[in-house]
Amino acid sequence: MSLIIISKENTIMTTNCLRTRRLFDQSSGRSFMVALDRTLGVGVEPFTESPGTLIQSVIEGGADAMLLSPGLIKQFGMLAAFHGGPVLVARIDYPFMYESTQGKGEEFRLIASVEEVVALGADAVVMFLTTLVEERRVFADNAAAVGRVARECRRLGIPLIVEAVPWGKASTDHHDPATVIQSARIAAELGADIVKTENLDDAEQMHRLVTSCPVPVLMLGGPSLPLDQLLERTSRGLASGAKGVVFGRNAWQRTDAAEAMSALRALVHEG
Numbered sequence: 001m002s003l004i005i006i007s008k009e010n011t012i013m014t015t016n017c018l019r020t021r022r023l024f025d026q027s028s029g030r031s032f033m034v035a036l037d038r039t040l041g042v043g044v045e046p047f048t049e050s051p052g053t054l055i056q057s058v059i060e061g062g063a064d065a066m067l068l069s070p071g072l073i074k075q076f077g078m079l080a081a082f083h084g085g086p087v088l089v090a091r092i093d094y095p096f097m098y099e100s101t102q103g104k105g106e107e108f109r110l111i112a113s114v115e116e117v118v119a120l121g122a123d124a125v126v127m128f129l130t131t132l133v134e135e136r137r138v139f140a141d142n143a144a145a146v147g148r149v150a151r152e153c154r155r156l157g158i159p160l161i162v163e164a165v166p167w168g169k170a171s172t173d174h175h176d177p178a179t180v181i182q183s184a185r186i187a188a189e190l191g192a193d194i195v196k197t198e199n200l201d202d203a204e205q206m207h208r209l210v211t212s213c214p215v216p217v218l219m220l221g222g223p224s225l226p227l228d229q230l231l232e233r234t235s236r237g238l239a240s241g242a243k244g245v246v247f248g249r250n251a252w253q254r255t256d257a258a259e260a261m262s263a264l265r266a267l268v269h270e271g
Helices: 008-021 038-042 051-060 070-080 114-120 136-156 177-190 203-212 227-239 257-270
Strands: 031-035 065-068 087-091 093-095 108-110 124-130 160-165 194-197 217-220 244-247
Touching: 031 217, 031 257, 051 065, 051 070, 051 257, 065 070, 070 087, 070 114, 087 114, 093 124, 108 124, 108 136, 114 136, 124 136, 124 177, 136 160, 136 177, 160 177, 160 217, 177 194, 177 203, 203 227, 227 244, 227 257, 244 257
Parallel strands: 031 065, 031 244, 065 087, 087 124, 124 160, 160 194, 194 217, 217 244
Antiparallel strands: 093 108
């Protein structure tokens, strides 16, 4: 009979793994996550005037997880407090690159600690890694912060999702395969448990992105698309090996939001 020694470190690593797996459907192995953190950067937009109503519609749409700001988790997290409810994922950083902050310089700041959002009810955290900022200092601050948060997440057993994107003043193409692939790999090597990044339209390049990143890749949504185009593009990304989506505007900022979320959930989990 073999003896299994369980240390505090092993227990924390197991907890991290358990919480990571909760983000993915048991049958499909994929995740349908809906991002509601956009208003943290841009403020009130159409369809966001009543955050509680919006969050409730996403819950009813069958999201596996919801990405929210710490403030929205504090105010509305209880809406998801039921058996089978979506996992709450907290945005803990603020890159000054949103439309509302453009022209004011590039900066990166953490806005909450892992412990703080876990106390609010979050079971995972998200932060950016923006790789094409103009100033080396801003990228250095960002990379160092990802490393620190990764260590904190390991200590607490909390999954870290890094949104690795070639954004910034030095970027000329957010979808350039080489820089997207590079960004995803750097995020994984800094300690991400999951990487959220662009969906590359070229199937071969998307497959290269997924296979060269040693952690699961989830696709971000980007600008709104007609539903048929959205489903076709998402299907190609899933076929290339992506493990799901983290969609914001494409899921809820539309008159056919209920239909879109139902169709996206079915596509992610049933193919």
